[in-house]
Amino acid sequence: MFHTGPPVVSVHPSRAMVDEAFKVQVENLPPGSPVTLHSLHQSEDKDYWEAFGHYVSDHRGTVSVADYLSCGGTYTGKEAMGLLWSMRPVPGSREGLRLRKLNVCIPQLVNISVYSGHVGGGFREQDSLASVLTERWYMAPGVRRIDIKEKGVRGTLFIPHGPGPFPGLLDMWGSGGGLLEYRAALLASHGYASMALEYFNPAEVNTAELELNYFETAFNIVRDHPQVMSDRVGLFGLSLGSVVSISLAAWSSVVKPRCCVCISGNHTHAPGGTIGGVFNEFFTNLHKVRMDENNYEIWRGMGLPIPDDISQKVDVGKINCPILLVNGDDDQNWPTVESAEDMAQMMRAAGNEHLLTRLEYPDAGHLIEPPYSPHFRATKFIKDGQKVILLWGGTTKPHSDAQEDSWKKILAFLQQNMYSSSGPRAKL
Amino acid sequence: MSMKPLCVKLSVQPSRGLVDEKFTVLVQNLLPGFQLTIHALHQCEDGHSWEAFAHYTADATGIVNVSEDPSLDGTYSGVEQMGLLWSLRPVPGSKSGLRMRKMNVQTPMVVTISVYQGHQTEGFLDQVLLASVVVERWYMAPGVRRVPITDGKLTATLFLPSGPGPFPGLLDLWGGGGKLVEYRAALLASHGIASMALDYLTPQITEETGKMVDSDYFETAYRVLEQHPQILGSRIAMLGLSFGTSVTFGMAVYSQVVKLSCAVCISGSHVQPIGGSVEQILAYFNKNVAKTRFDENNQVIWRNLLLPIPTDPSLKVEMGRLQCPLLLVVGEDDQNWPAHESAMDMKEMMERAGNSHLLTVLSYKNAGHLIEPPFMPFTRASTFKTVTNPPTKVMVLWGGELVAHSRAQEDAWRKTLVFLRENLYGGMQP
Numbered sequence: 001m002f003h004t005g006p007p008v009v010s011v012h013p014s015r016a017m018v019d020e021a022f023k024v025q026v027e028n029l030p031p032g033s034p035v036t037l038h039s040l041h042q043s044e045d046k047d048y049w050e051a052f053g054h055y056v057s058d059h060r061g062t063v064s065v066a067d068y069l070s071c072g073g074t075y076t077g078k079e080a081m082g083l084l085w086s087m088r089p090v091p092g093s094r095e096g097l098r099l100r101k102l103n104v105c106i107p108q109l110v111n112i113s114v115y116s117g118h119v120g121g122g123f124r125e126q127d128s129l130a131s132v133l134t135e136r137w138y139m140a141p142g143v144r145r146i147d148i149k150e151k152g153v154r155g156t157l158f159i160p161h162g163p164g165p166f167p168g169l170l171d172m173w174g175s176g177g178g179l180l181e182y183r184a185a186l187l188a189s190h191g192y193a194s195m196a197l198e199y200f201n202p203a204e205v206n207t208a209e210l211e212l213n214y215f216e217t218a219f220n221i222v223r224d225h226p227q228v229m230s231d232r233v234g235l236f237g238l239s240l241g242s243v244v245s246i247s248l249a250a251w252s253s254v255v256k257p258r259c260c261v262c263i264s265g266n267h268t269h270a271p272g273g274t275i276g277g278v279f280n281e282f283f284t285n286l287h288k289v290r291m292d293e294n295n296y297e298i299w300r301g302m303g304l305p306i307p308d309d310i311s312q313k314v315d316v317g318k319i320n321c322p323i324l325l326v327n328g329d330d331d332q333n334w335p336t337v338e339s340a341e342d343m344a345q346m347m348r349a350a351g352n353e354h355l356l357t358r359l360e361y362p363d364a365g366h367l368i369e370p371p372y373s374p375h376f377r378a379t380k381f382i383k384d385g386q387k388v389i390l391l392w393g394g395t396t397k398p399h400s401d402a403q404e405d406s407w408k409k410i411l412a413f414l415q416q417n418m419y420s421s422s423g424p425r426a427k428l
Numbered sequence: 429m430s431m432k433p434l435c436v437k438l439s440v441q442p443s444r445g446l447v448d449e450k451f452t453v454l455v456q457n458l459l460p461g462f463q464l465t466i467h468a469l470h471q472c473e474d475g476h477s478w479e480a481f482a483h484y485t486a487d488a489t490g491i492v493n494v495s496e497d498p499s500l501d502g503t504y505s506g507v508e509q510m511g512l513l514w515s516l517r518p519v520p521g522s523k524s525g526l527r528m529r530k531m532n533v534q535t536p537m538v539v540t541i542s543v544y545q546g547h548q549t550e551g552f553l554d555q556v557l558l559a560s561v562v563v564e565r566w567y568m569a570p571g572v573r574r575v576p577i578t579d580g581k582l583t584a585t586l587f588l589p590s591g592p593g594p595f596p597g598l599l600d601l602w603g604g605g606g607k608l609v610e611y612r613a614a615l616l617a618s619h620g621i622a623s624m625a626l627d628y629l630t631p632q633i634t635e636e637t638g639k640m641v642d643s644d645y646f647e648t649a650y651r652v653l654e655q656h657p658q659i660l661g662s663r664i665a666m667l668g669l670s671f672g673t674s675v676t677f678g679m680a681v682y683s684q685v686v687k688l689s690c691a692v693c694i695s696g697s698h699v700q701p702i703g704g705s706v707e708q709i710l711a712y713f714n715k716n717v718a719k720t721r722f723d724e725n726n727q728v729i730w731r732n733l734l735l736p737i738p739t740d741p742s743l744k745v746e747m748g749r750l751q752c753p754l755l756l757v758v759g760e761d762d763q764n765w766p767a768h769e770s771a772m773d774m775k776e777m778m779e780r781a782g783n784s785h786l787l788t789v790l791s792y793k794n795a796g797h798l799i800e801p802p803f804m805p806f807t808r809a810s811t812f813k814t815v816t817n818p819p820t821k822v823m824v825l826w827g828g829e830l831v832a833h834s835r836a837q838e839d840a841w842r843k844t845l846v847f848l849r850e851n852l853y854g855g856m857q858p
Contacts, residue, residue, distance in 0.1 A: 128591075
């Protein structure tokens with residue numbers, strides 16, 4: 001029986017966008033009591049992800065995650081959002097898991113609980129003192145989701161609510177393939193009509209026949225939509241999606257992007273050819289793949305050294321729109337920082353370096369996702385029909401800081417170049 | 429070349445909130461000095477449209493922040509962070525006497541907030557729309573469970589907060605219009621109190637037998653709470669509005685079964701024949717029906733039916749015998765019940781008996797009868813269907829003035845939550 005009433009844990013706001021911060025608070029604890037704050041999420045694949053922090057309540061019996069220090073757990077220090085970004089699969093889970101929301105029309109549900117004492121594990125076998133459910137959304141109310149299947153292009157278009165017209169974005173993920181909608185849904189929630197583009201089936205990247213004109217057609221579908229401003233359509237990519245963006249920006253006579261956001265991309269491939277061809281080209285240096293102590297594959301060697309021969313690279317001197325490069329310097333999958341440095345030199349020589357902004361994050365890896373997403377250091381990948389685990393790199397805390405900081409800067413860059421009444425400006 | 433200011437940016441944070449949470453409405457990318465109208469539109473469950481609007485002028489940085497900048501005119505004026513909600517009123521051409529009440533609490537109230545060019549007052553659908561966002565307002569927090577009650581002869585719904593519990597409990601009673609109204613109980617559960625909305629005037633059992641319920645019904649409801657595995661049987665409160673307070677005062681003082689940790693009575697009175705059943709109390713009120721007055725619009729004023737406050741002790745609940753903390757919330761412009769006069773009489777009774785330390789009175793100038801959770805649109809008068817047989821439909825004057833009443837709702841709700849938390853969670857800081 002409680003002397004005072006039972007403890008109460010609260011999350012504000014209880015329903016938020018995935019890139020919005022929340023405040024987690026526990027009240028009505030005995031003063032000075034050690035407690036563990038725990039988060040639990042069951043993914044669409046039915047895997048469980050969790051995070052936890054160790055706290056001590058103050059003289060009023062309160063713990064405020066945003067203001068107090070965690071002294072142990074999956075994160076330490078003053079970390080308002082630690083219960084989300086430090087999540088990892090629960091002990092006993094399959095190896096190499098990655099958390100990606102497929103159905104963006106419903107929220108991600110996270111249970112936040114408080115346990116007595118400083119608990120390090122076995123949360124499911126214990127009773128929590130209190131718990132509360134919080135919703136994390138990729139789609140703001142009123143955003144419309146439209147399936148796109150036209151002119152051979154497959155994707156999903158997200159249109160913000162309102163009269164429009166809106167600036168547009170073509171959103172492209174990497175060599176895992178498939179159709180991932182969550183970032184496009186989130187960008188639409190920030191006012192950009194965004195199309196998530198599917199450009200090959202999962203695990204079939206090396207046979208993908210698509211050439212540049214598939215992307216040109218996709219870009220034009222966005223550009224020609226009645227609610228999109230035809231002169232304000234940009235490109236947004238990660239990994240192979242960035243490679244495509246950089247190529248389009250430099251080589252396409254059809255696509256005139258307003259600006260480009262390229263996360264973890266590179267310019268080191270020869271012009272022409274199909275997506276499959278580009279991918280396979282990377283593998284001409286297969287012997288340079290290294291394995292770490294866990295047998296995870298490190299691919300970054302395949303991209304080195306950066307060729308001097310300009311015919312082996314995208315001619316970035318031809319880019320004439322602002323371009324933002326976001327990279328982690330612990331990227332173990334590709335030498336993205338080296339590539340960015342080379343791009344800068346090429347653009348300097350060509351006289352268009354003023355269009356380039358580079359963001360580089362210490363100890364961040366390859367998969368720089370929207371903020372508060374867990375850090376994926378190494379995850380499963382199908383290579384040549386085989387299941388391998390790729391090392392993406394990064395250390396959790398700096399990687400999470402990079403996700404948070406880069407997203408703010410990406411939104412500011414897009415706002416500047418796509419919404420501002422003055423012309424596009426490269427420098428933030 | 430379009431004369432429309434480029435890409436006006438409108439944002440409302442949070443875009444999904446509880447109905448009692450504040451939001452921030454921000455308009456950016458305007459030209460300095462630009463005149464605009466911010467408009468709110470809501471279509472409620474019965475199909476009627478409600479709107480609010482306010483006129484603003486962008487500052488030198490091209491921004492309008494509703495939390496900080498004054499509305500120059502509209503359905504509200506001055507700096508009013510939540511004015512777009514509490515000043516909602518039926519659109520022109522609507523039928524009279526409407527009241528907004530959400531009956532399905534499992535879906536949100538959806539409000540469209542829009543920005544129009546210029547200072548508009550009507551015909552919004554034909555104006556130049558610059559930007560628009562959709563906002564959801566929820567009565568149920570994530571994880572709150574809605575449990576229809578099937579045991580006993582109760583017509584009730586229990587709302588359990590998110591989590592394992594156990595939780596303090598609360599019995600939630602509305603007034604003379606009857607029906608099973610769930611939204612306040614859902615909202616209280618979202619604040620950690622397991623709350624049961626109880627229909628006691630038009631429950632299934634009364635529809636079937638033609639007989640009104642008696643104290644047994646309320647004691648059964650109390651027991652359901654007390655015995656629930658996720659509810660702390662020793663921490664149960666009762667909250668009543670209007671006729672719901674008549675039941676609450678009676679139960680709190682006289683019931684051998686109901687042992688309350690505290691009670692909240694909004695816009696009510698302790699005036700009733702002691703020991704009377706629901707039917708007898710209603711009959712007592714109806715005896716004085718000749719005292720009904722009408723205002724200049726022929727709207728019904730019922731406050732005088734209970735005035736003057738009787739001196740006969742058998743006609744008032746013996747408040748001196750109350751043993752739990754009581755919060756009274758009254759509007760001084762209540763035209764439906766003499767809530768303020770009753771509160772003063774109760775205070776006097778309790779001072780004489782020596783238990784007035786249990787009493788807190790919140791009395792609001794220019795507030796009316798329907799003191800609801802905050803940011804709900806204000807209704808000064810609306811159509812009311814009595815639960816008599818046969819029922820009659822009248823236009824009842826509730827009273828109150830828009831701004832004062834809306835402020836009262838916000839203040840009263842905040843203090844009600846603090847009162848409930850202190851008494852049900854014990855020792856908690858506000």
